Amino acid sequence: MKQTLKLLADTTDSPYSRLKQWKKGTGRKVIGCFPMYVPEEIIHAAGLLPVVLLGQEQPITLADNYLQPYICTPVRSNLDLSLKGGLDCLDGLVFPDICEPAQMVSEVWNLHQPTPFFHNLMVPVNTSANYSLSHLTQEFSRLKAALEKFIGRAITQKNLKDSIAIYNEHRRLLHRLYQLRREHPEHFKARDIAIVVSSSMFMPKEEHNWLLGQLLEEVTAKASSSTERAKLVISGCFCDMPEVDILDLVEELGALVVDDDLYVGRRYFQTLVNEQEDPLEALARRYIDDVPCPTKYHPGKEWGEYLQRLCREAKADGLLIILIKYCEPHALDYPRLKERLSQDNLPHLLIETDHSGATGQIRTRLQAFIEMLQG
Amino acid sequence: MTVQALTMKSRDILRDLIATYWQQVKEAPLQGRRVAWCSGISPMDLLKVMDFTLVFPETYAATCSARKVSTMFCERAESFGYSPDICSYARNGLGSVLSGDVEHCPVGGLPRPDLLLINSYCAPITKWFEELSRFFKVPLIIVEQPVRHDNLNPQEVEELVRQSMQQLRDMVAFLEEFTGKRFDYDRLKESVAVSLQCSLLWNEVLEMGKHIPAPFTCFDYFNSLFPIMCLRGEPATVSYYQQLKSDLAERVSHKIGGIPQEKYRLYWDNIPIWFKLRELSQKFTSYNASLVTGIYPYTWAFTDLDTKQPLESIAHSMIYFATNTGIRGRADFITKLVQDYSLDGLVAQSSRSCRLMNMGQYDIMNLVTQRTGCPAVFIEGDMCDERVYSESEVDSKIDAFMELLAQRKRAS
Numbered sequence: 001m002k003q004t005l006k007l008l009a010d011t012t013d014s015p016y017s018r019l020k021q022w023k024k025g026t027g028r029k030v031i032g033c034f035p036m037y038v039p040e041e042i043i044h045a046a047g048l049l050p051v052v053l054l055g056q057e058q059p060i061t062l063a064d065n066y067l068q069p070y071i072c073t074p075v076r077s078n079l080d081l082s083l084k085g086g087l088d089c090l091d092g093l094v095f096p097d098i099c100e101p102a103q104m105v106s107e108v109w110n111l112h113q114p115t116p117f118f119h120n121l122m123v124p125v126n127t128s129a130n131y132s133l134s135h136l137t138q139e140f141s142r143l144k145a146a147l148e149k150f151i152g153r154a155i156t157q158k159n160l161k162d163s164i165a166i167y168n169e170h171r172r173l174l175h176r177l178y179q180l181r182r183e184h185p186e187h188f189k190a191r192d193i194a195i196v197v198s199s200s201m202f203m204p205k206e207e208h209n210w211l212l213g214q215l216l217e218e219v220t221a222k223a224s225s226s227t228e229r230a231k232l233v234i235s236g237c238f239c240d241m242p243e244v245d246i247l248d249l250v251e252e253l254g255a256l257v258v259d260d261d262l263y264v265g266r267r268y269f270q271t272l273v274n275e276q277e278d279p280l281e282a283l284a285r286r287y288i289d290d291v292p293c294p295t296k297y298h299p300g301k302e303w304g305e306y307l308q309r310l311c312r313e314a315k316a317d318g319l320l321i322i323l324i325k326y327c328e329p330h331a332l333d334y335p336r337l338k339e340r341l342s343q344d345n346l347p348h349l350l351i352e353t354d355h356s357g358a359t360g361q362i363r364t365r366l367q368a369f370i371e372m373l374q375g
Numbered sequence: 376m377t378v379q380a381l382t383m384k385s386r387d388i389l390r391d392l393i394a395t396y397w398q399q400v401k402e403a404p405l406q407g408r409r410v411a412w413c414s415g416i417s418p419m420d421l422l423k424v425m426d427f428t429l430v431f432p433e434t435y436a437a438t439c440s441a442r443k444v445s446t447m448f449c450e451r452a453e454s455f456g457y458s459p460d461i462c463s464y465a466r467n468g469l470g471s472v473l474s475g476d477v478e479h480c481p482v483g484g485l486p487r488p489d490l491l492l493i494n495s496y497c498a499p500i501t502k503w504f505e506e507l508s509r510f511f512k513v514p515l516i517i518v519e520q521p522v523r524h525d526n527l528n529p530q531e532v533e534e535l536v537r538q539s540m541q542q543l544r545d546m547v548a549f550l551e552e553f554t555g556k557r558f559d560y561d562r563l564k565e566s567v568a569v570s571l572q573c574s575l576l577w578n579e580v581l582e583m584g585k586h587i588p589a590p591f592t593c594f595d596y597f598n599s600l601f602p603i604m605c606l607r608g609e610p611a612t613v614s615y616y617q618q619l620k621s622d623l624a625e626r627v628s629h630k631i632g633g634i635p636q637e638k639y640r641l642y643w644d645n646i647p648i649w650f651k652l653r654e655l656s657q658k659f660t661s662y663n664a665s666l667v668t669g670i671y672p673y674t675w676a677f678t679d680l681d682t683k684q685p686l687e688s689i690a691h692s693m694i695y696f697a698t699n700t701g702i703r704g705r706a707d708f709i710t711k712l713v714q715d716y717s718l719d720g721l722v723a724q725s726s727r728s729c730r731l732m733n734m735g736q737y738d739i740m741n742l743v744t745q746r747t748g749c750p751a752v753f754i755e756g757d758m759c760d761e762r763v764y765s766e767s768e769v770d771s772k773i774d775a776f777m778e779l780l781a782q783r784k785r786a787s
Contacts, residue, residue: 066737068725070460099498103522104734107702110526111738120524122535125495126517131545135519135538142531297501297517299508326460328730332502335456336509352458 001218004211005192008199012241015202019051020089022203029091032115034078034106035239036263036293037096037123039140039283041167041273044205045159046147048092052201054241054264056081057355066108067101072326073355074239075101082113092117092150094143098295099329102239117150119143126297127288136284144280160279170205171269173212178266180219182258182314186227187219190234190247190257198241198264229254230373233311235261236322238294238330245358246322246351253363255370259314261307267291294329303333304340311346317373318347320366325354347373385599385619392615393601397482403428404486409554412485412507414493414500415604416674416696418518418543418689420566422492423608424559425550430485431605432503436467436759438481440649445759447479462499463728463759469503472510488513490553494693496520497731516549518542523694525701532694539690547686563685570608571680576616577603578676581668583623585716588632589667590623593643594656595633596672603675638663639780642712642749644723644740645671645732648756651764658770662777668716670708671732673697702735706742713747720780721751722773727763750783752776 011018019030030049033040040050055077063080081087092115095106103120110118122139124132144155177196181188196215200208232255234242241264250257260266271290274282292303311319319341323330334350341348349369351362403410411427413419419429439445440463449463451470459466477484488511493504495517508515519542521535547558580599583590599619602612626632641659643666648655659666674697681688693699697708712718723740725733740751754769 068727068733068736070727071730071734097522100730100734103524104702107525107735108738111702118526120522120526122521124519125501126519129517129542129545131538131541135541138534138538142534294502295498297495297505299515323458328461329498329502331458331461332465332499334458336506338456 001215004215004218005195008211008215009195011199011202012195015051015054016086016089019049019202022049023089030089031092031094031117032087032090034093034095034098034102035074036098036267036295037287038094038121039143039287041160041163041279041283042140042144042155043094043147044166045155045163046144046151047159048147048151049204050094051090053078053087054198054201056086058084066112067105070326071101071105072239072324074324075105077240077355079105079109082109087113090115092119094119094121096121096123098123098239117147119146123287125295128297128299133281133284133288136287137278137281140280140283157279161275164273164275164279164282166205166209168272168275170200170209170212171272173209173216174200174269176216177212177219178259180216184219185231185256185258186229188257189251190242190260191244193257193260194242194244194247194262194264197268201264201268227256228374229256230318230370231256231258231314231316232318232320232370232373233257233259233261233307233314233316234265234320234322235307236330237324238263238267238327240264240324240355242322243353243355243357246353246362249358249363249366250320250370253367253370254374258316259310261291261310266310267293294333302340304337304344307337307341308344308346318349318369320369321348321350323350323352325352383619383622385615385622388615388618389599389602392606392611395611396606400428400430400486401483409489410486411490411492412488412504413491414496414504416494416496416520416693416699417492418494418546418693419492420563420570420608420685420689421543421546421550421558422490423566424562425554425556427490428486429605430488432468432485433464433500434601434604435481435485436464437647437649439467439471440759441652442481443650443761444479444481445650446761448474448476449760449762451476459760459762461728462497462503462730463757465499465503466728467759469506472507487511491515492518494518494520496699497729514549514553516546518546518693520693520699523700523704525703535694536687536690539693540687543686543690560685564682566608567680567685567688568682569610569613570677571682573603573607573609573612573616574675574677574680576613576620578673578678580616580620580623581672581676583620583627584667586627587640587717588630588634588637589640589665589716590626590631590633592633592656592659593647593666593669593672594652597647597649597652600672600675607675607677632665633667634660634663634665636663637665638784639665639719639777640717641666642709642716642718642721643669643671644709644721644736645669646724646726646729646758647671648724648726648764649758650761651756651766654766655769658773662773664720664777664780666722667718668712670697670705670712673708698732702738702742705735706739706746709739709743710746713743713749718747718749719783720776721749722776723751723753724756725753727755727757728760729758750776750779 043050097103448470452466
């Protein structure tokens, strides 16, 4: 496991310099996708490599000239990296309109760092209307047409189906990895899981599928064991990589992470695409049927209920919620979530962070929470 | 002639109009009329046709802010777990409803809704109304509000209109089922006709600001926004704006300005800081600076409504309204204002908790400055949360900006 993991960690550490090399080697083009809802399969089917923009660890300096300080870190961090020239390997960009900062940072970006391909993807808020599916299918076909124009040839149904199959295979492999983590959580560091998922956002899924196969072979050999440590599910960080410092701290303080509701985690692969249906409609249906999300309106689908079930299935003792400072959709959903979790007697801790690391305050609160769970 | 020398008859009309409106709102449930709560941009004409009494929680939040109770309601919302970083309109609205504190609510609070209607232009409006829907156990209608992004071509924008149209048809079907009444398209035509009349008059009123001196300032037209936002489509609103227009025309003919001595003509960007209107007005007046225009009030000038195609034109207006654009779109609009209104400077308010309005604002203002040479100052404010407002900081920014404008005037 160590060897494969090392390789994946290298990808996550310096994704864009590796992508430059990859482009040189293959002569292919790379399209950056702002989190969370770009149907990568369509870009993949065009013979392009979709990558997810996960920001940077460096301090934000240039973006402050274009965005107010009270815009969330993922939006500012990605723009900043681009302004510094860190994303010059990108041949194109796709921005889903998931919130006001995401939909408008696309405009700022296009003004200062234009790329040959640029597309705003207007995903609906309401997933429950009788036109939600057809309008989104149409929106995905608009993306397809724009990509066809960019590559100068048609994207066939077969191209789409093949790409969907590859992405579904990737999702199945990650489901297996997560199942193993549930069974043997002590063998998996949360940081490593985040690296596995994030690395898949920067390389062709075919390649990642092969590496995941290797990785799974390496872990299945381990023996099962039981543990007395508090088991946690982590939820949050909807547009970025969770801070590894905080993940490490959870484990250092004695808890185990048994599952997650992170974007760089289960949210990225949970829902498979129906391979029997028309490809674009199936991709749209994935968006409609996906895990509850603060950026969507889906009456009858309670996020709290989803998390309760996830925690039960993963045999977790509690839930850690990481709220990225200034993420308004998440902050708006929290009070209802909190109410629901307390009705269900599921202990939770909310920490708010703007990527300033595992601060003393976070440590103190986490420690108290974990001690409480371990009783 | 001084400012006071002319009576503004429209002022009394506005006061009566607002008082009558609130009285009707209060009486609606007693008279068995259904009440709908709507977002500021929404296909409200459809509900009027179905005899709903309409209230607008965002406008109500502005009222709360002007009456200095909004900060308290924001704090109430925070006590229910809502982060202070959330839109202060939403916090004001949730705090006042969830706490049930009718005593501190202006006009005794809003009557219970039977239905909720929004356009999904921002996360807070959607989430806020979703919570209201849960709290009051009433249906919520969401109309998708896509942004008219700069890079969309005309066919793509028309497709957005077509999709909006489909949503409006769906809404009509829902309303028929909900009320058990047939939707009357003739009445929609009448309502749209009056809304159009209001919009055209509103547009003409705003354009009076082109005169030198401008007969009013933004601090006047912020108050005059209420009817176009909440009472569009009412014959009384038409009369009000007609009177306002003739009052302003009279001022223009006597060369009477909105402030005693107009030396500088400025643009105001973004939502008003409702709780500081008087202070800001005095501040700018002390510099003989008149804030003669802004893009924000043009949002409600739905001049492309069309009585021949009422439903289509509502769909059209919901995609094409002034502020629903990308960066270049808004910069183009403001650039034209700078030219048409002979502006000397731009005052850009970054409403701290409104991401919809503040995203891209630096670039929009920079583009306008680059194109016109008109300098800009950024001040940080908010719609409803007084705690984030620093009077001394805003004052010193305005002082420095006015000094800059004075130097430019001297040099020219």
